[in-house]
Amino acid sequence: MSDAIIQQIISVIAVLVGVAVGAIATYFANYRLKMYELNYLQEKEANMQIRDCCASFISEANRLVVLSMQEKISDKKEIITLTTHYTNIELLCSKNIIKAARDIFDLILSLHGQIDGSTNATYAELRKEFINVIKQDIKTQT
Numbered sequence: 001m002s003d004a005i006i007q008q009i010i011s012v013i014a015v016l017v018g019v020a021v022g023a024i025a026t027y028f029a030n031y032r033l034k035m036y037e038l039n040y041l042q043e044k045e046a047n048m049q050i051r052d053c054c055a056s057f058i059s060e061a062n063r064l065v066v067l068s069m070q071e072k073i074s075d076k077k078e079i080i081t082l083t084t085h086y087t088n089i090e091l092l093c094s095k096n097i098i099k100a101a102r103d104i105f106d107l108i109l110s111l112h113g114q115i116d117g118s119t120n121a122t123y124a125e126l127r128k129e130f131i132n133v134i135k136q137d138i139k140t141q142t
Contacts, residue, residue, distance in 0.1 A: 046092075047138050053092055054101075054134050057085035058127060061104050065123050068111040082108065094137050100130040 060082045067078070082105065089101045104126045111123075 043141060047141060050092055050097075050134070050138065053085065053088045054097065054130070057082070057089055057101060058104075058130065060085055061108055061123075061127070064108045065111065068108070072113050079109070079112075093134075096133045097130070097137055100126070100133045104130055 064078065064082060086101055086105050090098055093101075103121070104123070107121070107123055107126055
């Protein structure tokens with residue numbers, strides 16, 4: 001073969017190798033970007049679930065605290081919704097959030113005379129602590 005043909009073959013092979021390397025680099029860059037995007041969306045969804053769960057819990061706790069100012073709960077079915085929200089917190093949240101929620105749960109039970117509770121903390125203090133723990137937990141996850 002002549003030198004001109006060899007040079008053309010080398011040029012074609014070099015171009016094909018360059019295209020292959022570029023395609024592989026693009027593939028892995030896009031793969032990594034998509035994985036990062038997926039992880040970000042999963043974390044965002046988890047944070048939204050935690051926020052919704054905790055907001056439902058605190059909303060029900062507020063209702064029961066106000067109710068305790070009017071009357072004590074005689075029907076234990078009133079506590080079921082709060083128990084459901086607390087269970088969701090146990091499933092989704094960190095230990096710090098669970099502890100803060102448990103303190104609120106115990107206070108509400110004691111306010112309604114369901115358990116003997118002796119806590120010096122008020123509901124407002126416990127609620128503020130609960131919200132702060134949630135904010136800290138979400139910050140550390142992002």
